[in-house]
Amino acid sequence: MRLAPQPSAQPLWLLLASLLASGVRTSPMLSTGCPDRCVCDDQLVVQCAGQHLSSFPVNLPLATRQLIISNNRILELPPLGLNYLSDLVYLDCSNNSLTEISESTFGNLRKLAYLDLSFNTLTRIEDRTFGPLSSLVMLRMTDNPGLSEIHPDAFAENTALQVLDVSGNNLTVLNITSLIALPALRSVGLSGNPWRCECDNEDLCLWVHLEGFKFQDEGQTVCGSPADMQGRRLGEVGLQLRTLCHQTLGSWDYLFFVAIGFVIFAAGTVSAWVMGVIMVLYERYIKKKDEQLDGDEEEETIEKGRTSRTRGGHSNGNFKTSQTV
Ligand SMILES: *[C@@H]1O[C@H](CO)[C@@H](O)[C@H](O)[C@H]1NC(C)=O
Numbered sequence: 001m002r003l004a005p006q007p008s009a010q011p012l013w014l015l016l017a018s019l020l021a022s023g024v025r026t027s028p029m030l031s032t033g034c035p036d037r038c039v040c041d042d043q044l045v046v047q048c049a050g051q052h053l054s055s056f057p058v059n060l061p062l063a064t065r066q067l068i069i070s071n072n073r074i075l076e077l078p079p080l081g082l083n084y085l086s087d088l089v090y091l092d093c094s095n096n097s098l099t100e101i102s103e104s105t106f107g108n109l110r111k112l113a114y115l116d117l118s119f120n121t122l123t124r125i126e127d128r129t130f131g132p133l134s135s136l137v138m139l140r141m142t143d144n145p146g147l148s149e150i151h152p153d154a155f156a157e158n159t160a161l162q163v164l165d166v167s168g169n170n171l172t173v174l175n176i177t178s179l180i181a182l183p184a185l186r187s188v189g190l191s192g193n194p195w196r197c198e199c200d201n202e203d204l205c206l207w208v209h210l211e212g213f214k215f216q217d218e219g220q221t222v223c224g225s226p227a228d229m230q231g232r233r234l235g236e237v238g239l240q241l242r243t244l245c246h247q248t249l250g251s252w253d254y255l256f257f258v259a260i261g262f263v264i265f266a267a268g269t270v271s272a273w274v275m276g277v278i279m280v281l282y283e284r285y286i287k288k289k290d291e292q293l294d295g296d297e298e299e300e301t302i303e304k305g306r307t308s309r310t311r312g313g314h315s316n317g318n319f320k321t322s323q324t325v
């Protein structure tokens, strides 16, 4: 048995808690041995693969650095059992029956560099699931046939991540906002998912287009929908989506332009008609006015003649004259 020389404070606390919970005599976590059906070597490797285990092994040495529990039927990873292994660097849980990873599952595994969750039955990955894994370099999470949802920020805090493999799942979209910000990421596996090649996935397709060298099996990273895109590579449709999603117009836009065109045409026609009517009326008015003026002038000359004769003069007549001059 190899005990960690100086276990850190948090596992000790967890240990105490578990002691209180289960009683000193039967506590599995203080065991000095090796779990049933597992092989422990002096390199701090615990090998439990293919042992028909239906639950997470107990009696794990505290200082375990590598734990391999692949090819079993384990249903869940118990946070308490896992998190006291604070020196764990390598954890292979592939090919089990894990359906859920909770926020606290990996709460204390700050040294974990390799994690394999492939061939399980996970359906979704939440926001903080991998948050505490600040040393994680490689995450394999392939072949979970029902896995259709990964939270946009699921990997946001895994700043050491270099290799991420999520191929062979049921993913249709992947928000890459936090992924492209990971400084060390150099290899991504996306193949074997029914990717939806529509505008909501444009960023992902463009990323594959621009940095194809980063993607494993890029040739198998293809669209699952819509029907007319099926089987085409994401890297190939990236540019097409960018054009499609930002420049073309929908049928409603065309309808809008037709309507606007009609309104402008109608307004032009109506205003031309109105102008025409106004012109005609104005012409008539001018003509009438001219006739009236002619009449006035005649009247005036008569009046003038009359005024000169009487020398008194009509104020009314004088006024009209000054107005018309
Ligand atoms: C999964 O484990 C079972 C044994 O539990 C084994 O028969 C099977 O081949 C494994 N599948 C993969 C993909 O490794």
Ligand SMILES: *[C@@H]1O[C@H](CO)[C@@H](O)[C@H](O)[C@H]1NC(C)=O
Residues within 6 Å of the ligand: 145, 146, 147, 148, 170, 172
């Ligand atoms: C994959 O997801 C679709 C919905 O996106 C669902 O209808 C289908 O059942 C899922 N497949 C599996 C194997 O869970």
Ligand SMILES: *[C@@H]1O[C@H](CO)[C@@H](O)[C@H](O)[C@H]1NC(C)=O
Residues within 6 Å of the ligand: 152, 153, 175, 176, 177, 200
């Ligand atoms: C991706 O996630 C970020 C942060 O959660 C969000 O702001 C952004 O709108 C998302 N992008 C898409 C295309 O949904």
